[in-house]
Amino acid sequence: MREYYITKNDSGQRLNKFLEKAVPLLPGGMMHKYLRLKRIKVNGKRTEAAYRLCEGDNVQLYLNDEYFEAPREEEAFRRIQTPQLRIVYEDENILLADKAPGMVVHADEHGDANTLIAHIQAYLYQSGAWDPDDAASFAPALCNRIDRNTGGIVIAAKTAEALRILNDKIKDRELEKRYLCIVHGRPRPPEGLIENYLRRDEKRKQVTLHKTRVPGAKTARTRYRTLAAQGKLSLVECELLTGRTHQIRAHMASIGCPLLGDGKYGTNELNRPYGETGQALYAYKLTFRFEQDAGALSYLNGRTFTVRDVPFVQKYFPAFRL
Template sequence: MKAFPINQNDAGQRLDRFVKKVAPSLPGGLLQRYIRIKRIKVNGKRAENNTILSPGDLVELYINDEFFPPEETSPLAFLAAKRELNIVYEDENLLLADKEPGLVVHEDESGERDTLIGRIQRYLYEKGEYDPAAENSFSPALCNRIDRNTGGIVIAAKNAATLRVVNELIRERLIEKYYLCVVFGHPVPKEATLKNFLLKDEREKLVSVFDQPRPGARTAMTKYRVAAENDRFSLLEVELLTGRTHQIRAQMAYAGYPLLGDTKYGTAALNRGTGWRFQALYAYRIRFNAGERAEHLSYLNGRAFQVKQVPFTDIFPAF
């Protein structure tokens, strides 16, 4: 038997979802059965699948050890990540990090251990704000993600309540996200909203763009404004009105203005000799516009946060 005292970060979850986190190898059907026959209890009593846990509750699991993570599994795997972290803003609930191009946000199929979330967890652990041994089901987590080769602001939640609220605000488009990018050519008009339909190929990790709806395609809306120009390139400020995979890269290329450094939606020939290893795209600014939906984050309403330096803006001396 293992017992789990419910803390603030565990509270608010359904019992079955909590159990899946602490006993990830327990099959769903067996989980339901164990709740029904009282091998999973809350405060010593029978509970339901959808029982909402509160701080101070005690969850008791009378199940085999094989369903729990191995004891030798290190909860400090994030110590393999580097310490380098560029913090745009931080308070007791969240942290805004400026991710460098080339850094993955989470461990991917490559097995890379130096990730943005690893760096954030290491930082919070070393400053005493995160203790894995004191947590049952929560660890600091990212609320949004950006591509490996894109730089810019990523939001990390320090507690479960913040993770829940920020995820909801992002879904409801109540956190405004602005990008800067460099494109080949000079867009006409200088300011517009692109509306297309994007179809993602999961195997090829590539997005196709269409003018008309088709099965499986999702609406994508991107607002852009030309901020500066030179003889070959334009610097655009872009606001995402929807959040689709590779949205800016795919839509701008489809419009005839591929991003500098982007060989997936542009071409290698076009980029030859430019010296750019990554696409010139940066999530440089966010603004909280959540009103009452912000809940305990209401102090952020109306506030905007911006990175100090975007690597490619020096191409445009007048900017």
């Protein structure tokens, strides 16, 4: 028999969700069978799969050892001796990190373990803010992601409650995200709204835009405004009204102003004189605009967080001030 005492970070979730993480090799059908047979109990009693765990609950598992995951290799965060993080904001619930261009947020198909989430977990572990042995199913997690070559603010939840709230708020579009980018040419008009349908091609890892809805396409809306212009380049602020893959990159290219350094939606001919090989795009501003109750995160409502030292702005528009 194994038992877990539910901490704050594991509380609030359904019992079946907890079991999927705590006993990853237990099939769903067997889980429900063992709940009926009272081989899985909470506080010594038969419990439904939909029961929401509370802090202090005792989950008792009368299961064979074969259902428990064998000890894994040391997690990636344990191999990081000195976390490399630029922290924009941190409190007991969340951490806002300024991701550097070139870093991946999660391990990709290449198995890169030098990820943003690994550095965040290493930082929280080494600072004592998170003990992986203290929570059976929760680990600090990212609430949003940005491309490898895009820099900017990424949200990490330090508690399970914060993760659930922020996932809901992002789904309901109650977070306002603004990006800075440098584009080739001059957007016409200088500010406006780009709205069409975007379809993702998984094989090519690229998106296509369509004026009318086609199978597999989703609405994509970007509001932009030109902040400065110099030479053949323009500094543009974009607000994501929807959050689709490569949305800003594809939208700006669609109006004849591809991002500087973007070889996927722009051209090498345009980028070659500048020597840039990654898109000049930065998630520089985040505002929490909660329309519904945000529970433990209500104190964040109306707050804005900004990265002011964006590298490509300093390089190409040194006189511009955010």
